[in-house]
Amino acid sequence: MSSRLTSWYVFGFINIAILSLVACSGEKRPNADASAFRVALLTPGPISDQAWNATAYQGLERMRDSLGASISHIQTKTPAEFEENFRQYGAKGFDLVIGHGFEFQDAARRVGPQFPQTLFATTGGEGAGPNVVALSFAFDEPSYLAGMAAAAMTRTGVIGVIGGTELPPVKLGFEAFLAGARLVRPDIRLLTAYIGNWDDASAGKEQTLAQLSQKADVIYQNADAAGLGVFQAVRQAKGAWVIGSNADQNGLAPEVTLGSVLVDVPHAFLLLARQRQANTVQGPTLRFATASEVVRWVPNPTAPPLPEQVRAKMDSVRAEFAAGARPVLTPR
Amino acid sequence: MDALLIPFLDATIRTATPLAYAALGEVVTERSGVINIGLEGIIIAGCLGGLIAAGAGGPTVGFLGGALAGLLMAALFALFVLRLKADAIITGTALTLLGLGLTGTVYRGVFGLEGAALGTPSIAPIALPGLSSLPLVGPVFFTQTVMTYLLYLLVPLLAWWLARTHTGLALRAIGESRTAAHAAGIAVDRIRWGAILFGGVMGGLCGATLVLGQVGTFTEGMSAGRGFIAIAIVVLGRWRVVGTALAALLFGGAFALQYLLQAVGWALPYQLFLALPYLLTLVMLAALRGRAEAPAELASHEG
Numbered sequence: 127m128s129s130r131l132t133s134w135y136v137f138g139f140i141n142i143a144i145l146s147l148v149a150c151s152g153e154k155r156p157n158a159d160a161s162a163f164r165v166a167l168l169t170p171g172p173i174s175d176q177a178w179n180a181t182a183y184q185g186l187e188r189m190r191d192s193l194g195a196s197i198s199h200i201q202t203k204t205p206a207e208f209e210e211n212f213r214q215y216g217a218k219g220f221d222l223v224i225g226h227g228f229e230f231q232d233a234a235r236r237v238g239p240q241f242p243q244t245l246f247a248t249t250g251g252e253g254a255g256p257n258v259v260a261l262s263f264a265f266d267e268p269s270y271l272a273g274m275a276a277a278a279m280t281r282t283g284v285i286g287v288i289g290g291t292e293l294p295p296v297k298l299g300f301e302a303f304l305a306g307a308r309l310v311r312p313d314i315r316l317l318t319a320y321i322g323n324w325d326d327a328s329a330g331k332e333q334t335l336a337q338l339s340q341k342a343d344v345i346y347q348n349a350d351a352a353g354l355g356v357f358q359a360v361r362q363a364k365g366a367w368v369i370g371s372n373a374d375q376n377g378l379a380p381e382v383t384l385g386s387v388l389v390d391v392p393h394a395f396l397l398l399a400r401q402r403q404a405n406t407v408q409g410p411t412l413r414f415a416t417a418s419e420v421v422r423w424v425p426n427p428t429a430p431p432l433p434e435q436v437r438a439k440m441d442s443v444r445a446e447f448a449a450g451a452r453p454v455l456t457p458r
Numbered sequence: 459m460d461a462l463l464i465p466f467l468d469a470t471i472r473t474a475t476p477l478a479y480a481a482l483g484e485v486v487t488e489r490s491g492v493i494n495i496g497l498e499g500i501i502i503a504g505c506l507g508g509l510i511a512a513g514a515g516g517p518t519v520g521f522l523g524g525a526l527a528g529l530l531m532a533a534l535f536a537l538f539v540l541r542l543k544a545d546a547i548i549t550g551t552a553l554t555l556l557g558l559g560l561t562g563t564v565y566r567g568v569f570g571l572e573g574a575a576l577g578t579p580s581i582a583p584i585a586l587p588g589l590s591s592l593p594l595v596g597p598v599f600f601t602q603t604v605m606t607y608l609l610y611l612l613v614p615l616l617a618w619w620l621a622r623t624h625t626g627l628a629l630r631a632i633g634e635s636r637t638a639a640h641a642a643g644i645a646v647d648r649i650r651w652g653a654i655l656f657g658g659v660m661g662g663l664c665g666a667t668l669v670l671g672q673v674g675t676f677t678e679g680m681s682a683g684r685g686f687i688a689i690a691i692v693v694l695g696r697w698r699v700v701g702t703a704l705a706a707l708l709f710g711g712a713f714a715l716q717y718l719l720q721a722v723g724w725a726l727p728y729q730l731f732l733a734l735p736y737l738l739t740l741v742m743l744a745a746l747r748g749r750a751e752a753p754a755e756l757a758s759h760e761g
Contacts, residue, residue, distance in 0.1 A: 172678035174566055174573045183571065201562075286721075292728065319720035322732040326682035327673045328476075332469055332713070336721035339465035351677035358576050358674050379576055 163403060165189050165222045166198040166215040168208060170229060171324050173199070175351035178372040182226040182249070185395030193399055208233035216241030222402050224249065224395065228293050234258050245402050249391065250295050253410025261394050264415035265295055266302035266454040267447045268387040269346075271423035271440050272369050273306025275384055276344040277314050278436040279367055286317040286342035288333055288356055290324035290349040299371070299387065302454045303346050309443075310436055317342050321352050330355030338363050344384065347371060354378070367429075376426040385425040394420050416447035466711075466718050467598040472672065474710025475606045476501075476664040480688035481695065481702050482616060483660025488692060489620065490653035491633040491755025495550035496535050497661050498685025499557020503527040504665025506561040509676040510568060512579045512669075520579065520670045521605075521663065528662020529655055531557060536654040540647050554685065562678040573675070580674040581605070603671045605663070609703075617699035629653060633753030661685070690739055696751045705742075712738045 165186065173183040179201075189195040198215070202208055208230050215223045216237060221244065225234055228250035238246045238258035246258050253259035276285045285307060287300040300318060307314045317340060319333045330352035334345060338359065346369040347356040353371075360368040361379045370376065370386035394414055401407045414420035423444070431437070446452035480497055487494050494500075504524040511523020535553050538544040565573075581603050589600040620626040629649055631639040636646050664684065669676055691709055695702030712735035719731050 172562055174562075174569070174571055174678060176573050180571060180573075315723075317721055317723050318728075319717070320728045320732070322728075323682060325677055325679035327675065327677045327680050328473075328668050329682065329713075329717075331673055332473060332717045333720065335469065336465060336714075336717040339461065339718075340721045340723075342721075351680070354576065354675050354677055355673050361576060 162196045163193060163222075163399070164198070164218075164220045165195045165399060166200070166211075166220050166224070168200055168202050168211055168223070168225045168230065170202065170227045171350050172201060175324075175354075176373060176378065177350045177353055177370075177375065179226065179350060181373045181389065181391040182224070182395075185392035186224075188392045188396055189399045192396060193403065195399065205229070205233060209237055212237040212246060213240070216244045216246075220244050222247065222399060224398075226391075228295055231260070245407065247398060249394075250293075253412075255410060259398075259407060259409035260411045261398060262411050262413045263295070263389050263394070263421050264413070264447075264454075265299045265387065265389060265421060267416045268421050268423040269299040269302040269371075270306035270447075270454050271444060272346060272385065272387050273303035273308075274310045274436060274440050274443070275423070275425070275432055276303070276346065276367070276369065277307035277310035278432045279384060280311070280314070280344050281365075282341045282343050283311065283313060284315045284317065284341045284343065286319070286334075286337040286345040288330065288337070288345060288347045288349055288353070289318075289320045290352055291322060292320055296348050298455075299348060300346070305455055306443075310439070321349055324350040324352050326352050327355035327358070331359040334359035335363075338366055343367065344369065346387075348387075357383075374424055376424065376428075380426060380428050383426045384429050385423060388422050388424045390420045390422070415450070416444060417450065462718065462722070464594070464597055466714050467594075468601075469714035469717060470707065470711040471598060471602055471606060472710070473713045474706045475602070475609060475671070476667040477684060477688055477691060477709055478609055478613075478703055478706035479605075479667060480661045480664035480684060481691040481706050482612070482699065483657035483664075484688055484692045485695070485697060485699060485702050486616070486620070486629070486660075487653050487657035488697060488756060489633045489753055490629050490650045491636060491753050492539060492546055492650055492654060493550070493689075493756055494532070494535055494553075494654060494657055495547060495686075495689060496531070496553025496557070497550075497657070497688055498681055498683065499554040500528045500531045500658055500661035501665040501668075501685050501688075502557045502561045502679070502681040503531045504662030505669045505676055505680055506565055506665075507662060508666030508669045509574060509578060513574070517579050517581045517670050521666045524666025524669070525659045525662040528658040528660070528665065530658075532654050532658020532661070535658070536651050540650055540654070558679060558681075565676060565678060573677075576675050578669065578674050578676075580670045580672075603667075605667045605671050613699060613703045620699055625649070630753075633755050636755055661688075664688070687735075693752075694739060694742055694746070696746070697753060698751075708738070708742070709735055 167186045169179040171179045173179045186197050190197045223246050225248045230248040231251035234246040234248050235254045249261045251260045289296045304316045317337050321329045334356045344367045347353040348371040357379045360366050360382045367384045369384050372389050375386045376383050504527050507527025508520045508524030512520025538549045539546045583601050586600040590596045628644045640646050691705045695705035716731045716734045
């Protein structure tokens with residue numbers, strides 16, 4: 127056998143092995159019941175990140191446990207994969223297919239019209255039709271409160287934000303964080319950094335060490351798995367604080383965590399799934415803000431308490447958010 | 459100035475250390491005339507191997523576990539390329555995919571969705587008595603982890619071995635022409651096996667250093683392209699040991715500069731900073747062009 131032919135056998139074999147093992151956890155109850163409610167989730171990163179992707183997977187499991195849904199999950203990386211997998215699930219007749227992130231929006235818009243029986247939803251972005259909807263989270267509101275808490279805790283007057291890539295929701299959260307901090311301490315200085323991906327925990331740690339060396343002492347991270355490096359750096363430093371995002375990350379390093387900007391993704395998924403089952407989806411964009419309790423600032427119970435006047439101010443700002451009486455950022 | 463310079467140089471050495479391990483291993487592999495572009499898969503295997511072994515027996519066992527994971531991945535590569543005569547490029551690509559996918563599956567199998575805690579046993583920097591109190595170089599070169607110090611010993615040792623020993627000469631001869639080496643009575647396959655396995659151990663140590671010497675936990679895909687960067691470092695280092703170590707340092711510096719430039723808050727698009735290490739590579743490759751110094755056998759990747 128020629129060596130090139132052997133190569134292709136090897137390549138093919140290994141790839142089949144990988145595909146069957148890896149990227150997807152596969153359908154949990156394949157064709158258990160043709161009439162079952164079937165839900166699929168596409169995540170942009172590993173569900174072991176203890177952040178954005180982990181909470182989506184919890185949401186998927188909650189739909190299985192509460193609604194008896196038959197669930198399927200796949201991890202995808204590139205826009206081509208987003209579209210291909212949307213199409214696959216559409217062709218299999220899934221009832222609900224969720225692309226977990228702003229970045230799935232374009233793929234949902236392209237594939238949606240071809241499979242009118244399937245509801246395509248993205249977390250973030252805007253919906254675009256009867257079966258292409260979006261869950262939109264007012265991530266900026268709790269980020270603003272986090273900024274107020276950060277400004278109350280910083281001793282140096284320098285705070286930092288570290289993101290994976292500059293996705294619009296991530297950027298918006300950081301802008302709100304700065305605005306909130308300025309309300310408490312107008313002279314605050316913000317350092318902004320992006321890692322360039324969501325996996326490289328070592329780069330996350332180095333980026334944090336660089337900010338710490340420039341006197342930042344409260345760092346708000348939104349970098350999924352790479353964010354674990356941010357926690358580690360703050361944990362090993364002296365006298366700095368970290369703020370988690372998306373999931374409740376207060377337990378990762380409780381001794382240095384001020385709190386988490388929580389997006390209760392499981393709750394939102396469950397609401398959406400119920401609406402889908404009853405065919406009452408309030409699309410094209412389902413908005414979740416402070417009033418819904420789906421997004422909220424969760425202070426770490428073991429962190430030292432904030433000054434009384436800042437806490438009072440945070441309460442009144444939160445009440446204004448809940449009443450829809452306060453825009454987070456002044457419109458430009 | 460020290461507030462900028464010391465964090466920068468410190469981060470340079472820290473970032474360069476794992477890259478240097480992977481690149482030095484790849485130098486030896488490539489000097490035997492085989493390119494292993496599966497280094498990325500080896501590194502991520504080393505990350506996970508290091509994590510699991512350290513959880514069982516502490517950091518030292520962790521490094522051994524990382525090296526072993528890299529060794530096994532490299533053995534798989536050698537099996538296909540040397541024994542089954544498969545194409546090295548395709549096998550290397552498959553090895554990368556295998557490593558990235560398999561580590562994710564194993565990680566979730568072992569640690570569940572909760573993941574590994576941040577408290578994985580890890581090693582802290584050690585300030586070398588005397589040397590670490592030198593101005594500037596002390597806190598930079600002599601306040602690092604033991605893995606960096608081992609590298610200070612390994613680089614001259616490896617350079618000497620490749621240039622001066624009989625086996626080193628045989629390795630280089632195979633890399634230039636395996637038929638001529640074979641005619642001269644050199645056991646080509648045996649030495650290539652050794653070179654590939656050495657590359658695997660070093661790649662595994664790169665991964666273990668990331669986990670046990672830096673991050674203190676594992677994330678899926680945390681190798682984040684370091685395998686490919688290490689291969690670029692080898693080219694930049696002209697397939698020489700000392701050159702490769704210096705090239706690793708240069709890359710470490712480019713990454714560290716990127717971190718620091720973002721942290722000091724220059725109002726430029728962050729993508730520019732992220733591109734810095736790669737722009738630097740292009741510039742250096744263009745500047746260093748000249749006589750081809752690649753081992754001649756690399757051109758025929760028919761193993």
